[in-house]
Amino acid sequence: MSLVVVHTLPELREVVASWRREQLRIAVAPTMGALHEALARADRVVATIFINPKQFDNAADLAGYPRTYESDVEQLARAGAHLLYAPDAAQMYPAGFATTISVRGVSEGLCGTFRPGHFDGVATVVAKLFLQTGADLAFFGEKDFQQLKVVRRMAADLDIPTRVIGCPTVREADGLAMSSRNARLTPAERGAAPNLAATLFAIAERLSAGDAAPSAIARGVADIRAAGFREVEYLELRAEEDLRPLQTLDRPARLLVAAWLGDTRLIDNVEVLLRGRAVAASE
Amino acid sequence: MSLVVVHTLPELREVVASWRREQLRIAVAPTMGALHEALARADRVVATIFINPKQFDNAADLAGYPRTYESDVEQLARAGAHLLYAPDAAQMYPAGFATTISVRGVSEGLCGTFRPGHFDGVATVVAKLFLQTGADLAFFGEKDFQQLKVVRRMAADLDIPTRVIGCPTVREADGLAMSSRNARLTPAERGAAPNLAATLFAIAERLSAGDAAPSAIARGVADIRAAGFREVEYLELRAEEDLRPLQTLDRPARLLVAAWLGDTRLIDNVEVLLRGRAVAASE
Numbered sequence: 001m002s003l004v005v006v007h008t009l010p011e012l013r014e015v016v017a018s019w020r021r022e023q024l025r026i027a028v029a030p031t032m033g034a035l036h037e038a039l040a041r042a043d044r045v046v047a048t049i050f051i052n053p054k055q056f057d058n059a060a061d062l063a064g065y066p067r068t069y070e071s072d073v074e075q076l077a078r079a080g081a082h083l084l085y086a087p088d089a090a091q092m093y094p095a096g097f098a099t100t101i102s103v104r105g106v107s108e109g110l111c112g113t114f115r116p117g118h119f120d121g122v123a124t125v126v127a128k129l130f131l132q133t134g135a136d137l138a139f140f141g142e143k144d145f146q147q148l149k150v151v152r153r154m155a156a157d158l159d160i161p162t163r164v165i166g167c168p169t170v171r172e173a174d175g176l177a178m179s180s181r182n183a184r185l186t187p188a189e190r191g192a193a194p195n196l197a198a199t200l201f202a203i204a205e206r207l208s209a210g211d212a213a214p215s216a217i218a219r220g221v222a223d224i225r226a227a228g229f230r231e232v233e234y235l236e237l238r239a240e241e242d243l244r245p246l247q248t249l250d251r252p253a254r255l256l257v258a259a260w261l262g263d264t265r266l267i268d269n270v271e272v273l274l275r276g277r278a279v280a281a282s283e
Numbered sequence: 284m285s286l287v288v289v290h291t292l293p294e295l296r297e298v299v300a301s302w303r304r305e306q307l308r309i310a311v312a313p314t315m316g317a318l319h320e321a322l323a324r325a326d327r328v329v330a331t332i333f334i335n336p337k338q339f340d341n342a343a344d345l346a347g348y349p350r351t352y353e354s355d356v357e358q359l360a361r362a363g364a365h366l367l368y369a370p371d372a373a374q375m376y377p378a379g380f381a382t383t384i385s386v387r388g389v390s391e392g393l394c395g396t397f398r399p400g401h402f403d404g405v406a407t408v409v410a411k412l413f414l415q416t417g418a419d420l421a422f423f424g425e426k427d428f429q430q431l432k433v434v435r436r437m438a439a440d441l442d443i444p445t446r447v448i449g450c451p452t453v454r455e456a457d458g459l460a461m462s463s464r465n466a467r468l469t470p471a472e473r474g475a476a477p478n479l480a481a482t483l484f485a486i487a488e489r490l491s492a493g494d495a496a497p498s499a500i501a502r503g504v505a506d507i508r509a510a511g512f513r514e515v516e517y518l519e520l521r522a523e524e525d526l527r528p529l530q531t532l533d534r535p536a537r538l539l540v541a542a543w544l545g546d547t548r549l550i551d552n553v554e555v556l557l558r559g560r561a562v563a564a565s566e
Contacts, residue, residue, distance in 0.1 A: 097440050098386050098440060099387075099437050099440035100385045100387070101383070101384050101441075123382070128440075131442040131443055157381060158382060158407075158410055159292065159411050161414075242379070
């Protein structure tokens with residue numbers, strides 16, 4: 001089967017309806033990192049490419065976001081995706097569009113603080129993608145852990161029957177979490193970037209071994225700055241389940257970070273186990 | 284077929300899935316007034332009874348809202364509804380529920396001003412009902428005209444495949460729009476209540492005949508007060524299409540009112556034709 005590309009909702013619905021009639025299990029994979037997992041667990045996979053203007057809190061970030069349509073299509077075809085849905089903004093938000101979905105709790109703090117409106121944009125467009133595709137399953141990378149939590153909460157709260165599945169973060173050999181933003185790094189920045197993940201793993205290990213969170217985290221922030229990051233937006237310990245801020249490691253947790261390397265904002269997170277070694281989500 | 288009553292989402296989904304397998308056309312009718320229209324236009328009709336705490340901006344209004352479950356069930360059965368879905372608040376909003384749907388534009392002004400948060404509550408619970416029932420059609424009374432517009436906008440914007448159909452306002456012989464709130468009126472108030480509709484029809488007729496909107500509306504407000512209403516929250520001319528406020532009757536329009544008769548808030552609206560006689564939506 002070769003990759004079919006559609007740009008409009010009626011075309012998308014037609015293809016999906018034909019799969020439905022064959023009683024196939026349908027997945028949507030809105031990010032490249034979730035594609036392989038989706039292909040392994042569903043009969044048909046809809047990949048999506050949509051640069052969502054509502055997710056960008058500032059115009060410069062939107063304008064600078066890497067647009068790699070041609071190479072993405074090639075990658076999707078090679079990987080075996082069945083359908084690419086690539087609507088434009090007018091298709092997703094026709095004139096008169098006026099609806100916003102907001103999720104409290106899991107969207108607060110972390111990236112929610114530094115990117116105002118971002119998670120409203122995510123929740124709204126993802127609800128639309130779920131309802132447009134009618135997918136049984138949806139795959140999201142754990143790299144955007146807060147996004148995964150927001151999307152899962154939204155789908156459960158609105159009774160959207162799409163099951164949201166998190167995919168372990170895919171990392172380069174040196175530990176850097178894969179992201180389209182990595183392409184923006186200068187060679188020197190690319191060299192420094194893996195220190196972000198390395199610091200996360202080290203701090204998570206200290207926390208699991210019993211170190212107090214405030215001091216371990218302060219040390220992590222210092223280490224990230226020392227590695228050449230110009231700003232650490234946050235480095236926080238949060239509950240795995242509902243992302244509530246934790247002062248002490250009294251339940252399964254995540255350590256999440258956002259930091260600027262030159263003009264590029266990188267995010268990452270790792271699981272923090274209650275006992276024993278900290279283990280990356282991808283292990 | 285007799286009325287089946289379910290209180291939980293799994294039970295609802297089971298019944299609806301069996302209808303789906305028979306390829307029946309399914310409607311949801313969240314208000315009694317929309318039931319007959321729904322029965323006439325679908326193979327199976329899900330009626331719902333849910334006093335939505337999120338729709339009430341104040342606790343007294345929620346506590347005082349007429350609860351007539353027993354007689355509603357009887358009426359639904361007699362009318363021929365196929366299924367009653369009557370979840371409780373814990374079923375609709377389990378612990379951890381955190382999602383809100385907001386619709387700009389059509390939700391602004393009118394009842395949106397006087398009942399803060401009301402239309403967020405409406406949009407959120409109706410999205411859930413649409414997704415829970417998977418209905419092909421949904422019927423809403425035009426009596427709550429702004430609600431109808433909010434619901435239609437929400438469903439279109441989120442690509443929910445349920446088609447929203449407005450049902451003409453059902454009126455008592457003396458013109459009073461039917462509403463569960465009418466049961467709260469004292470006999471004296473019930474006698475005065477039809478003046479609300481009568482004033483709307485009279486003002487709509489003047490507007491269609493060419494009277495200037497501001498003076499016609501000022502006269503309407505005076506007439507409603509003279510009839511014994513203690514407060515007129517609003518009496519406004521709005522565009523039929525998108526509810527934008529109109530200063531002059533330059534397109535198809537609605538005249539909408541909310542006013543207090545003693546402790547009861549009544550709302551109503553009528554179509555305002557561009558030319559000729561004003562015609563009630565129900566004619």
